Amino acid sequence: DTAVSQTPKYLVTQMGNDKSIKCEQNLGHDTMYWYKQDSKKFLKIMFSYNNKELIINETVPNRFSPKSPDKAHLNLHINSLELGDSAVYFCASSGRAGGRTDTQYFGPGTRLTVL
Amino acid sequence: SQKIEQNSEALNIQEGKTATLTCNYTNYSPAYLQWYRQDPGRGPVFLLLIRENEKEKRKERLKVTFDTTLKQSLFHITASQPADSATYLCALVLSGGYNKLIFGAGTRLAVHP
Numbered sequence: 001d002t003a004v005s006q007t008p009k010y011l012v013t014q015m016g017n018d019k020s021i022k023c024e025q026n027l028g029h030d031t032m033y034w035y036k037q038d039s040k041k042f043l044k045i046m047f048s049y050n051n052k053e054l055i056i057n058e059t060v061p062n063r064f065s066p067k068s069p070d071k072a073h074l075n076l077h078i079n080s081l082e083l084g085d086s087a088v089y090f091c092a093s094s095g096r097a098g099g100r101t102d103t104q105y106f107g108p109g110t111r112l113t114v115l
Numbered sequence: 116s117q118k119i120e121q122n123s124e125a126l127n128i129q130e131g132k133t134a135t136l137t138c139n140y141t142n143y144s145p146a147y148l149q150w151y152r153q154d155p156g157r158g159p160v161f162l163l164l165i166r167e168n169e170k171e172k173r174k175e176r177l178k179v180t181f182d183t184t185l186k187q188s189l190f191h192i193t194a195s196q197p198a199d200s201a202t203y204l205c206a207l208v209l210s211g212g213y214n215k216l217i218f219g220a221g222t223r224l225a226v227h228p
Contacts, residue, residue: 004158031214043159043204043218055213090158100214101147101166106158 003027004107006091012113013081021076021110023091031055032074033092033104034066043090049074050096078112086114117142119219121205127225128195136190136222138205143217145207148181148188153202153221162203163190195226 004025013019025032033056034046048056049068063079074091088109094102118141128134138148146167151159165172165181165188172179178191192199202223206216 041202041220043216045215045217048213048215050213056215092158094214096214100208100212101164102214103161103164104214104216106160109156109158 002108004091004093004105006089006107006110008110009108010111010113012115014115015081015083017081018077018079019081019112020078021089021091021112023074023076023107025072025091025093025105025107027093027105029093029095029105030071031094031096031099031102032068032071033094034074034076035090035092035106037088037090037109039087047074047076081112081114083114086112088112119143119205119207119217121203121219122222123220125223125225127227130196130226130228132195134192134195134199134224134226136203136205136224138188138190138219140186140207140219143186143207144210146210147208148179149206149208149216150177150179150188150190151204151206151218153204159204192224195224197226197228200224200226 031050033048037043047066051071052068065077068074091107092104094104120139149164150162153159163179176193180189202221204221206218
């Protein structure tokens with residue numbers, strides 16, 4: 001069983017389109033995250049939810065909107081896609097929001113290419 | 116400005132040798148430092164965590180040191196194997212707040228038979 005899964009694995013789309021990436025974890029964790037890994041390989045946190053509540057919201061364009069329908073799912077919707085949004089997006093989860101020693105478990109990533 | 120720096124060049128070593136990877140940081144005060152492994156096309160996988168008041172941590176063939184005066188962590192893989200070839204990322208967790216990881220760009224390690 002995959003602990004943290006993401007769909008789709010690859011996403012190719014045109015500029016200006018709206019797209020969503022889905023993430024699910026079956027680890028029973030309270031906290032989920034979205035990270036972006038750009039072409040230079042830097043992995044940067046975008047958002048974090050704890051039990052459906054947004055707790056981390058980094059400086060990200062408001063075209064990006066996370067949604068957590070329940071604590072096992074965290075989706076990322078992106079409006080009006082731009083070329084610079086091309087990257088690999090990783091979902092992760094960890095046990096507790098305040099558990100700064102808790103291991104984060106990452107999904108396999110979604111490679112988004114904007115043409 | 117705040118920075119986390121890892122060797123940008125790939126590290127090539129012979130099988131059986133010890134690989135040493137460096138993580139330096141500037142203008143951060145991390146409470147913890149973590150190391151992750153990332154294989155091509157996959158998500159990072161947690162390896163080790165070290166606290167600010169710990170000098171060294173070991174797990175099997177892995178050893179991490181943490182020097183808050185030098186603002187540096189070293190990651191060692193002893194008796195390296197080709198299967199250890201991957202990109203290794205260091206990540207800081209700051210004091211206070213939530214479990215927010217701040218990653219370096221990673222160092223690619225290639226272990227040759």
